[in-house]
Amino acid sequence: MTRVPILEPSEAYALWAPNYPAHAHNPVMLAEQRAMLSLMPTTMQGQSVLDAGCGSGRYMLQMLRRGATRGTGIDLSEAMLARARSEIGAHPDGVHVAWMQGSLMALPVLDAYADTSVCGLVVGHLENLHQALSELRRVTRPGGTILCSDVHPIGHALGWLRDFKAGGHRYAVRHTAHLYSHWHAACAALRLSIEDVLEPMLDPADIPDGARFDQAALEVPVALVFRLRRMP
Template identity: 35%
Template sequence: MIYEHPLAYVLGVEGLALLRSYRGEHDREFVDARLTEIRKLLDDDTLATAAVEVARVETVEGYEIWSKTYDDPNSAFDIDEPIVHGIVDALPAGVALDAACGTGRLAAHLAGRGHRILGVDSSPDMLERARARVPQGDFRLGDLSRLPIPDDAVDLVVCSLALTHVADLGPALAEFARVLRPGGHVVTSDIHPEGVARGVVPSVRLAGGRPGRVATYHHLIGDYIRAALAAGLQVRRCEEPRHPRADTAVPAAAETLGPWDLWPWCLDDLVPEAARAILAGTPTMVIWHFQLSG
């Protein structure tokens, strides 16, 4: 069980923003404003009594729930798609595996670029939606650490927003390398480890409206590199885009807590200046392009 306290979250945001002042990023006015805001937060009874116990939900169960709304507007899609599409569109068409394909978001794009599509996901509900979206694709139930794909079968593997849900990157990257033909490519996107550390973890609602969090693991940038190199994959490109809101005007602070289904990101609205200071200097996603030695 995960214990989530809104006061702890917003104080953490304030603290991260204040630490930036030690790098010379903020002036005295910013620091004084943060300290004043912290005092106000500590006196807010609505925050002090709003803590919740949140269930840790395994991936299959979590994505079964999430599949019904997975294709709703999602800022992560807006951030990774231009970069991922730019990488894969420069590669020749061939056999492409969408690993942890979800509802077939990337598979649909690759099919439109002339690739023959294979898709693997551990959620039957996600696969059902992927088959409807890309009817010419071959979608199979399976796990990232044991892909139901033969050796040397594909030219490209894409994997979006999934590797943060595996405890160990090694087996998944080794599987990507196994199914690739020599010289093949791997393109992955994930929530940046900085974001995972701040609690950017998918939320779901369980029976009776109980809050849950899909099991998520904090992989460092070096963890991706070590796992890739061990599998015989070489780094071709790494991108760490920031959130688009990092460059927009700071909104006025919200007066009340946002909807709990957006927890904890809605809490940023209570401390928008501190939250924007973090966004301005912190990547929101990490996107990798690897290539198998040929």
Template identity: 40%
Template sequence: MTDPTLGELTVGVEGLALLRLLHADDRGAAQVARAARMAETREVLERLGREPSLRGPLGVELGLREGYARWAATYDGPLRLFSIEEPPVRRRLEAWPVGEVLDAACGTGRHAVRLAGRGHTVIGVDQSAEMLERARAKVPGGRFVEGGLTDLPLPDAAVDAALCALALVHLPDVAPAVAELARVVRPGGRILISDVHPFLVQLGWQAQFPVGDGRAFVRLHRHRVTDYAAAALAAGLVVSGVEEPALTPEAARTPTTELVPEATETAYAGLPGVVIWEFARP
């Protein structure tokens, strides 16, 4: 058994780009672009036999705890999805009244900083001590504690609102975590969840980051958009908003960008990149 290779990913990206060009609106331009993709695919397949780098693994898989411990130092790099996730999340957070807010899976505190700046009392929870260390440095007035999404270290109805950003995708099942968020939020409160869009995970996206002179990744689990809604409804929440920001060329950068930039952008740009849910706690 061998790990997926950079060459395999590159061929897959060329194929996805070709699929998206099959029935493009500009038929003449699409025909030219399809020919380019076919030619480049043949070139990539020929290169597989002579370039060891294309036969190398995409990255080393790390467990959740080890992965985020090693990623903490470069996590604010920023992550490629931050540019499409942060604007709609922050727009919704700005409408929240000032109160006590849980930042679940807070990471290095990128959203906690904004919450504290708007006058909220912030409680950050994360399973990574290394991430929490950086969050505490950013938000000295916040309270940051170690804990998991399915067993939050808070009593019932402890906060006015909760945020969970780009984290549920690491769980095999989103329902227990959504139920926990509902448990700790007071009646009348809000819950905001952002996550890697299920469509990208179905296409093989993983949480990749550089380590030394190579790459590593933490596994993302495949959910459906409806899994989030079903989990929220089961927890007694009410859907008050949902958005699906699309990938920009910047957010669509992958390990194939340097090898086949045109195919990479054609394959991914415009696809839904993030899903953002806002729920009310009756």
């Protein structure tokens, strides 16, 4: 079996960005996104929002559609930020969106900036879950909402890779599995209230005909999705 190179996130997304879609583009992402959107407020009128690890901007777009008027998208990859800028495009009068390069470990945003902070499928790229959640807490106002998702740790245990193709070659992004117990301990230490936890399963209808995949993926959850509340 050919060994798939495991790349650091910055290197991986520089390669992936030119062909990275601005929407959920595989069955795991579709399952994760359905769960995230079910926990996102249906109306966010006038809110300030943060998309940490925004990628091509799929969650920023959802929050703008729900009425957010001030948003900041942050990503480590300048190439992914360029995709987000081009995909989101112009905004109506009264709506302001900024795109900034930065790390989830030290977000370049003022304290209590956001009413709602979103971080989709990013924390698995980091080893220090506590520091990532600490930063998300810092930039979210007291009483505000934090929506977070990650690939379910059971997938890591089954040997699944976060892989992609670029230039005719297959690569994978380095991933660290964070167990629910790790999330619980970090949230307790940081005074983040866990309001909801979802463990979405794949929808067989999302799997393309003839796709080759681990059949166990239909029997286990594929993502962990959290709605957290910053306590005063």
